[in-house]
Amino acid sequence: MKRIPSKNNKRSLFLFLPAAMLLMASINTLGADLTKRRDDWSSLKTGKDIYFASCVACHGTRGQGADPTMLGFDPSPPDFTDCKFTSREMSNDWVGIATGGGPMKGFSAMMPAFGKALSRDQIEKVVAFIKDFCPEKKWPPGEFNLPKALNTGKAFPEDEAAWSVSGGLENPVSVKGKFVIAKRIAARHQIEAVIPLEVHRIEHDAADLYTDRRWEISSGDIAAAWKSVLWFSRSAGNIVSVTCDVFFPTGNRENGIASEIFIVEPAVAIGQIIPRLGFIQLQGGAELSTDTATKSHVVFWRGAFGRTFRKGGFGRAFSPMVEVLGEKEVSGNTSVNWSVVPEFQIALSKRQHIRLGAGLAIPVNELDMRPLNIMAYLVWDWYDGGFTEGWK
Ligand code: HEC
Known part of the structure; x- marks a missing residue:
């Protein structure tokens, strides 16, 4: 016509x-x-x-x-x-x-x-x-944003706020807390600030007459970190990043939770997607002490293996996983400290931008020195919406 x-x-x-x-x-x-x-x-x-x-x-x-x-x-x-x-x-x-x-x-x-x-x-x-409306191929795709493990660092750069706590089943009780805020920079980088706190029970005999018991909060060493994605491959399903954390000696020295020295922590993080929503995450690095007389260098390696389940294929993600952790002081003839951590991550909000992770760190050796540790975190991907949005 x-x-x-x-x-x-x-x-x-x-x-x-x-x-x-x-x-x-x-x-x-x-x-x-x-x-x-x-x-x-x-x-x-x-x-x-x-x-x-x-x-x-x-x-x-x-x-x-x-x-x-x-x-x-x-x-x-x-x-x-x-x-x-x-x-x-x-x-x-x-x-x-x-x-x-x-x-x-x-x-x-x-x-x-x-x-x-x-x-x-x-x-x-x-x-x-x-x-494909995004014309630039340098952005790592969301598939590489694997579930967050309690200890093993992720390779994917994030916009998130996370609160984590860990507490030993020891006496007197002490609970370590950490607030982390991370922000993506351009396609492949991320900056992060870490603010640690510790709440512990003080128990000591004041004179012979009574025992002084109270709770005390002290601050740990504040850290700043940088992460850069070096490489990722969609076909091979893997992503590799380098990170560097710097710990500043800002913490409360009297309670012995601060290092009193600068610590620089370079590390490599790898994420590997495996079929059927499985994943492997690996991280290896070193805590380099700026004063080895006070604190030895430490090398560490961590791995997280798990799988995600989604109700009806699209529903709330639930990811059980297990971590294997090893660390060793470089100086002296100390042995390697091994732990295994059975844990899970679950999406709390419907939008899945608020998630909970929890697990139990079980030491495998040196048991008398290292108590069981209950660990948990709450993470909020703030880029995906406000804390109260996306629940229903
Ligand atoms: C009637 C209008 C309408 C049509 C038709 C429509 N959309 Fe949408 N879409 C929206 C609106 C509005 C939003 C934003 C929702 C919000 O932010 O709460 C949206 C958001 C989205 C999102 C983003 C969700 C996020 O993560 O933020 C995707 C993906 C999407 N649409 C895909 C599609 C696809 C694919 C089609 C066609 C098959 C389609 N839409 C057709 C209105 C529409």
Whole structure:
């Protein structure tokens, strides 16, 4: 059919406005209609065709998100051309959102469910297509963001806040706490600040008459750290980073939890994805003392092996794992201290941006010197939403 060219621009705007309003109205009810659409879209084969049929109205022709004033609803769709956002998410999480809709992961219901309108294969193709809106290949993909182990450092750079505690089953009781805040810098780097605290029970005989018992909080050595991803390979499923932590002698000296000297801790961290949501993480490094008369250098190696389970394929992630830890003082003829740590990580929020990890560090040798340690952390990926967002 031949189109009739419009002579009057104002008039075409006039026609355009009601059309746009109609579009908005139809978008608002799109979620409900999607169930009936399967036949319309079943012939679409490429990610691009599927995108332009089913996602473009809200996500825009270039993936930047349609103009919010045109859409007329909150929240606006995200900008898929922003690599910082698009690279960090796991494809599986996005397949889940596109299948079950925004609320499946604690997002808005304005992001509809396509599970009945598109096949699993089509959804995977369209997710791969939207991932490519990020044109830069230097960003490590979210698949490498493996579950956080209690001790073994991760290779993936993060935007997160983490609180961790560990307490020995010893007498008198002492609980070590640590607050860590990490921020990603560009595609491959991360800076981090660590603030340690210790709460312990003081028990000593004051004169012969009574025993003085009280709780005391003291601060440990504050640390700053840098991490850089050296290399990653999607096909081989591995990622390698180098890290360097510097501990400053800021801690409370009287209680003996501070080192009183600078410690520099270089390390290498490796993440390896194995099939069926399995993973291996390895970390090796050294705590280099700036005064070996006070404190010897220590070398350490750590490994975490585990697997993630997801309810229904997309649900809350649960990752049981076991860590093997070894460390040795370089000077003197001290033996290697070995521990094993059975532990798990579980996503607490629906969006999975708040997760809990807990485990028990079991020493394997030198048992009289090294008590059992209960360890736990709470981690919040603050880039993915506020602490109270994404729970329902
Ligand atoms: C009716 C409008 C609409 C359509 C159609 C739509 N989306 Fe969305 N989408 C949204 C909105 C709005 C958000 C933001 C939700 C939020 O932030 O709570 C969103 C967010 C997303 C997210 C990001 C979630 C995150 O991690 O932040 C993905 C992935 C996504 N959509 C994929 C798709 C795919 C794939 C299609 C087509 C098959 C599609 N969307 C079609 C409105 C839509």
